Amino acid sequence: MKSEFLQRVIGHIDLDYFYAQVEEVENPALKERPVIVCVFSGRTEDRGVVSTANYVARGFGVRSGMPIVNAKKLLQGKDPAVIRMNHEKYEVVSTRIMDALSEKVDVLEPTGIDEAFFDVTASTSGDFERARTAAMGIKEAILSTEHLTASVGLGRSKAVAKLGSDLAKPGGLKVVLPEQTKDFLGPLAVEKLYGVGPKGASLLKGAHISTIGQLAGADPQELEKLFGKKLSVYLLEASKGNDSDPVRGDLEPTQFSRIVTLKEDTTDVEEILSQLETGVGHVHEKLSSSGKSFRTLTAIGILTDLSTKTKSKTYETPVSDEESIRGGLAELFDEMSAVSDKQFRRVGVRVSGFTDARDQKSLSDFLQA
DNA sequence: CCCTCGATCAC
DNA sequence: CCTCATATCGAGGG
DSSP, X not given: OGGGGSOOOEEEEXXXXXXXXXXXXXXXXXXXXXXXXXXXXXXXXXOEEEEEEOHHHXXXXXXXXXXXXXXXXXXXXXXXXXXXXXXXXXXXXXXXXXXHHHHHSSEEEEEETXXXXXXXXXXXXXXXXXXXXXXXXXXXXXHHHHOOOEEEEEESSHHHHHHHXXXXXXXXXXXXXXXXXXXXXXXXXXGGSTTOOHHHHHHHHHTTOOBHHHHHTSOHHHHHHHHHHHHHHHHXXXXXXXXXXXXXXXXXXXXXXXXXXXXXXXXXXXXXXXXXHHHHHHHHHHHHHHTOBEEEEEEEEEETTSOEEEEEEEEEEEEOOHHHHHXXXXXXXXXXXXXXXXXXXXXXXXXXXXXXXXXXXXXXXXXXX
């Protein structure tokens, strides 16, 4: 209970250019070369995007999300290493690191395969210098055990910590003391703030808000008109480093999904279901391995113009078998294609509305009814 | 309160 | 030219 009145000490850790760095560790000769780890769509030989590029490749202008073809142009004659993404491999490394990390902090909240928030308020008694030492130890441990570099930010809130690790990249440590928070955040561009993407940034620009400092001084009423209740309140808090969302170590996934790119655009439901079969298997496997059942099934379609259509159904009672997924999807895609005759480019499946053992219907519930 | 759907974010 | 996975919000309808 002693941490009850302490100012929080929050960290954010980000493994640098993770997928590409894992490949470098496995094959150190790659370090001198541009490396791009790619997701191939399977449409044609070279279609797809760059998932992660090492800093050598970034030096030539390559960015993640960039079509592979474009990246290759930028790396013409630069001896690039083009590597197919191997998610399983990165998952193993990530799990090892996250497990070790969870031993070194009070609370760890992974937010992706290569990043996590952590809380060290209690173990440092709220002292940022002790937290700095802990963070250096964490970076050192990852370097010596996995040969990987990471960037870390420390601050009094998640938004501050995240911003810190971002500015510390690659390989650095940024400590924002509570009393420095305002000066640190003030001059930064709003789009740097966690939760502000392209759409939000452009809305803010329209309101003549371009720095986090300006956001902090914005009229709450006006912000609410632009962003709604929840988000406007969050933005205002985060811009002052006062976002209060806690670091949670106990988060369970609430959905599993899989999207595949079709060999070619189509409206044919049979074809869609056939090509989505591996996706169904994947989602079903995730359900099995996590021991979850779901109630809501969603068919996802991404049309030729890249707009997204979804259609979902909720089962009366939780299910987890593959046939409920397959059969449900057939219905949903039939209904979807009946409404619009647009062609699908990518299709997917999502299960959500998990029920855990606590509120699972038990035999006694049935006997009572 | 529950369900459905689209949008946004960020990985 | 344009991958993939997840969480969250708000609107609209019941």
